[in-house]
Amino acid sequence: MHLNTPSRNTIRLTRRGRIALIAAGAVVAGTAVAVPLLSMDEEEAKPTSLVIPEGWRAGQVYAAVDKALALPPGSTKKSLGKLDLKLPDDAEGNPEGYLFPATYPLEKDGKRATPESLLSAMVDTANQKFSGAPVAAGAQRNALNVYQAVTVASIVQAEAATKADMGKVARVIFNRLERGMPLQMDSTINYALNRSTIRTTEADTRIESPYNSYQRMGLPPTPIANPGEEAMRAAISPTPGDWLYFVTVKPGDTRFTADYAEHQRNVAEFNAQQKASPKTAT
Structure with a gap:
């Protein structure tokens, strides 16, 4: 309110790999250890959690979920049609305000998260935070x-x-x-x-x-x-x-x-x- 108011990718070798290079020659040993290490790097690059900062709008949340799950842009927003989120009647199905800012795991019990599971978790978290007696009483006071x-x-x-x-x-x-x-x-x-x-x-x-x-x-x-x-x-x-x-x-x-x-x-x-x-x- 103001009222006018060559590639850069490097092959990282394990200690064993470095010893093998010395012992057996760079080309052969490099080939042997580079493949599994690059595979491990790809696995490590997959995000394991999604951080939703305070104050993000719903559109920012949807875009972040798409990116974290490597989905085409717009996928998460489209998934709203399949969901029955536990929102107040006044929200009329719009989860803005109820996508609670927190860190959400992208893997649970061996299963990868989906847009539906993440959005549901965010709304459920918001309900836990907002539906208690202190919040209801404080709202009523005002x-x-x-x-x-x-x-x-x-x-x-x-x-x-x-x-x-x-x-x-x-x-x-x-x-x-x-x-x-x-x-x-x-x-x-x-x-x-x-x-x-x-x-x-x-x-x-x-x-x-x-x-x-x-x-x-x-x-x-x-x-x-x-x-x-x-x-x-x-x-x-x-x-x-x-x-x-x-x-x-x-x-x-x-x-x-x-x-x-x-x-x-x-x-x-x-x-x-x-x-x-x-x-x-x-």
Whole structure:
């Protein structure tokens, strides 16, 4: 939120192989040991797990699964049609927000993972993390259901520059909702435009999209990313404060305020920083 805001492949020989080279001659021994070693290298190159970072969008997760399982692009997204994921009714079958960031094994009980097994594991993990009594109670305290709390957490994950800022960003969201103000979060515009940037233009804020939180009131219709536990904790227990605005002027310097004039000065400083380093982007 800123409110204008020759090949290089080398044959690695075992110690025994090096001794054989000395004893029997490089060509013969090299041939003998190179084949099994290259085969072993191919096996080693197969990934054994898939890491989903906090804040990835569903599209990024699908692409990572395709790559990890050496599938044609688009395979994982297509597999959604075959799945009956345990998602909240409000999600209407869209797993955004529920592809929980964690490390998932690609091999289990001798079986290679599939897109279906990985997506199911991610949603099951999200349900374990989000469906407990503390989350439900925290959401209720803020007049939300759990799916809406996940949506808030996804914005927090996308907007907070540091983990320490997460609770404050969540508080800004709630303060604006309570006052009937549009959220005006750049992260929702980025989601609508399928990009990641810290530059949001005035034209961007006029796009026609249910994710345009500059023009539409309330929360976006779905989460905009897959939040981790800390972002969820912030969403259900936001830091106390009266802030309505924030902007990360430069790395490590996010300023929160309830005063619009002060915020405008902070934004002016942010814009000056951007001009000084025009290539800066998230």
